[in-house]
Amino acid sequence: MQEITTTHKPLIVAFCCNWCSYAGADLAGSSRLSYPAEVKIIRVPCSCRVNPIFVLKAFQRGADGVILCGCHPGDCHYSTGNYHTRRRMALMFSMLNYFGIEKERTRIEWVSAAEGAKFSQVMNDFAKTINELGENRRLEDLRCKK
Amino acid sequence: MQKIEELMYKRASEMLESGEVDRVIAWKKGETCYDVSPATFTKDNLEGFVYDAFCGANLSKYLVEESKKGGKILVFLKPCDTYSFNQLLSEHRIKRENVYVIGIECQGKIDANKLQKKGIDGILSVEEKGDKLTVKTLYGDKEIAFEEALSVKCETCKSKEFAVSDETIVLNEMRDNREKRFEAVERLEKMTEEERYAFWQAELSKCIRCNACRNVCPACTCTHCVFDNDKSGIAGKANADSFEEKLFHIIRSYHVAGRCTDCGECSRVCPQNIPLHLINRKYIKDMNEFYGEYQAGAAVTALNPIVDFTKEDVEAATVVGGKK
Ligand code: SF4
Ligand code: SF4
Ligand code: SF4
Ligand code: FES
Numbered sequence: 473m474q475e476i477t478t479t480h481k482p483l484i485v486a487f488c489c490n491w492c493s494y495a496g497a498d499l500a501g502s503s504r505l506s507y508p509a510e511v512k513i514i515r516v517p518c519s520c521r522v523n524p525i526f527v528l529k530a531f532q533r534g535a536d537g538v539i540l541c542g543c544h545p546g547d548c549h550y551s552t553g554n555y556h557t558r559r560r561m562a563l564m565f566s567m568l569n570y571f572g573i574e575k576e577r578t579r580i581e582w583v584s585a586a587e588g589a590k591f592s593q594v595m596n597d598f599a600k601t602i603n604e605l606g607e608n609r610r611l612e613d614l615r616c617k618k
Numbered sequence: 619m620q621k622i623e624e625l626m627y628k629r630a631s632e633m634l635e636s637g638e639v640d641r642v643i644a645w646k647k648g649e650t651c652y653d654v655s656p657a658t659f660t661k662d663n664l665e666g667f668v669y670d671a672f673c674g675a676n677l678s679k680y681l682v683e684e685s686k687k688g689g690k691i692l693v694f695l696k697p698c699d700t701y702s703f704n705q706l707l708s709e710h711r712i713k714r715e716n717v718y719v720i721g722i723e724c725q726g727k728i729d730a731n732k733l734q735k736k737g738i739d740g741i742l743s744v745e746e747k748g749d750k751l752t753v754k755t756l757y758g759d760k761e762i763a764f765e766e767a768l769s770v771k772c773e774t775c776k777s778k779e780f781a782v783s784d785e786t787i788v789l790n791e792m793r794d795n796r797e798k799r800f801e802a803v804e805r806l807e808k809m810t811e812e813e814r815y816a817f818w819q820a821e822l823s824k825c826i827r828c829n830a831c832r833n834v835c836p837a838c839t840c841t842h843c844v845f846d847n848d849k850s851g852i853a854g855k856a857n858a859d860s861f862e863e864k865l866f867h868i869i870r871s872y873h874v875a876g877r878c879t880d881c882g883e884c885s886r887v888c889p890q891n892i893p894l895h896l897i898n899r900k901y902i903k904d905m906n907e908f909y910g911e912y913q914a915g916a917a918v919t920a921l922n923p924i925v926d927f928t929k930e931d932v933e934a935a936t937v938v939g940g941k942k
Contacts, residue, residue: 524872529851532861545929555927562934563875563904563924569938570806570900571864572815580934610815613861 480607484511484537484599485530489519491549492584493541499588507595510602518542519580520553524564527578531611537577537602541591544582554582573610576601622723623669625787626694629720633692634661639718640689643680645673651743652730656680669694671744671751674727674769676883678702678712679836685716693717696724697792698771700781701879701915702836707782708918709877711839721783725793729769731891736762771882771895774799781915799880803899822863824890829854831884831894837874837914844869867897875901876922879915908932 488494494515500507516522519542530538540561548554558580565578581594626644633639646657646666654672658680676699684691695703700721706712725746733741733753740756751767753760776799778792806814832838832845845854845866857863871878871894880902884894905912909923909931 525869528865528868532865552927555929555931556925558931558934559909559924559927562908562932562937563901564872565934565938566904567868567872567897567900569811570814570897571818571868572811572813574811575938578934578938611861611864613859615859 482510482536482599482602482607483534484508484539484595484602485535486511486513486595487516487519487522487526487538487540488513488583489521489542489549489553490515490517492543492547492582493519493591495585496541496583496587496591499585500592501588503588505588505592507592508599510599511595518548518550518553519557520548520550520560522557522561524560527561527564528611531577531608532613533616534608534612536605536608537579537598539579539581539594539598541581541583541594544584547584568611571610574605576605577608577611620670621789622787623667626669626720626722627664627667629785629787630659630667630692631664633718634659634664638690639692641684641691643677643684643691643693645669645675645677645694650741652741658684669722671726671728671746672730674729674771674886676702676834676836676881678706679834679839681712681717682706682839685713689716691717692720694720694722695780695783696722697778697780698724698775698879698881700783701777701913702881703915704781704918705877705879705915706836706839708915708920709839719783719785721780721786721788723788723790723792724778725790726764726768726772726775728764728767729886732767732769733762736766738762769882770885770893774801776880776913781917800899800903802893802896803903806896806900818864819860821892822867823860824892825857825863825866826890827854827856827866828889830887830889832870834883834887835874836879836881836883837877838870844873867894871897871901874898876905876912876924877914878902879913904937908937 488497497513519540522540527538542554542557545554561580569575579598583591630642642659645654645668647668648654652672654668656675656677677693678699707714738753738760742754745752749764751762751764775794776796778794844850847853852865878898882895888894905923912923
């Protein structure tokens with residue numbers, strides 16, 4: 473009988489704000505610092521552009537982990553965007569955990585445009601965590617899984 | 619309660635008679651004693667007016683539509699309902715000048731399902747006597763502790779103060795159970811992630827997406843709700859996947875986070891007995907812990923914590939963990 477082996481390739485969605493974190497990712501690239509290929513970056517104008525439903529939809533479409541990156545508190549290009557992000561997501565992530573979703577699957581990090589090294593380190597660390605956790609089973613939509 | 623009902627009836631007919639108000643929103647008898655529903659009464663028709671232990675429905679939401687029709691309305695609100703009323707005022711959903719509020723005594727409402735689950739069937743009427751409840755049934759009288767028949771929302775009643783009222787009808791001191799408010803949420807928090815997942819999976823998979831929880835909620839007064847929008851991807855329909863079950867509830871509860879007064883109506887009307895209040899109450903508990911005590915509807919001018927911030931707010935990683 474043929475042996476069935478499946479290897480799960482994790483998918484990580486990273487929402488990065490245009491002004492700090494996306495630039496941080498750029499810097500990581502131009503400094504030749506690597507970050508894992510499973511991290512897919514979605515550029516948003518500001519971290520507060522991320523409607524909580526984006527996080528849910530990312531999970532629905534097969535993400536195993538979702539990370540939000542924005543400017544450090546106080547440095548948001550739009551002054552207060554990330555303060556709103558912080559509240560919204562603290563409540564949202566807490567609720568996801570209340571529903572039993574592993575708390576390690578969601579994360580927020582503040583990464584400035586000058587922190588290419590931090591970007592790379594954060595992504596490597598997050599990918600490692602998600603790899604250890606394995607496939608997202610608790611917030612998956614079977615219809616979206618191939 | 620009999621006495622309170624008489625006083626309420628008296629005030630309602632007086633005010634209608636004198637023309638102080640044009641309509642009265644109160645409760646109306648149904649076919650059985652536990653089949654009470656909200657109703658609008660007018661001068662020549664006060665038939666079926668009732669106030670007893672089955673009048674659980676929160677009447678504040680009906681004012682949104684009623685107060686648009688013009689004329690002055692008298693509404694009876696229990697202590698918990700006054701918070702919803704205030705919250706609606708702060709969202710500019712009701713014209714305050716069109717409404718006369720009478721706050722009424724409430725000793726907790728009972729749930730007929732709970733009586734039936736205890737094997738008490740063929741209910742004809744109930745009578746409260748202190749801590750006891752005498753139930754007249756087709757098969758004779760039964761007596762049980764009042765506490766055991768309390769509806770879920772009253773088990774943890776948050777307050778017996780009227781957040782707003784023009785006059786009150788209160789004869790006896792009212793019981794409240796506010797110290798028990800967060801017990802169930804805490805119990806869930808103490809479980810492991812796996813146990814919580816199993817708990818909610820079992821509960822939410824019962825949901826038939828009837829939308830009753832949204833329709834009854836005084837915080838859900840949007841004229842165009844996301845769940846009625848076919849393009850939203852989450853429009854009202856039977857849940858096709860366990861993901862959709864969670865999605866609906868996460869969205870609904872998040873929409874009302876910070877505006878939910880913890881009135882408990884959602885759990886009261888759910889035909890599947892899903893403890894929906896435990897979802898909303900988690901947001902309330904979190905907000906209290908992270909950003910300071912806040913009770914929606916306690917004051918008309920208060921700012922909902924979810925649209926507010928301070929520079930010193932806690933990080934998501936600190937409160938949820940996030941990092942391993
Ligand atoms: S009232 Fe209950 S069954 Fe109906 S949609 Fe809400 S949770 Fe689902
Ligand atoms: S969510 Fe439930 S408890 Fe909160 S206001 Fe709406 S009906 Fe009341
Ligand atoms: S579920 Fe959301 S969109 Fe629908 S009525 Fe409630 S708050 Fe409004
Ligand atoms: S622009 Fe970076 S968080 Fe607002």
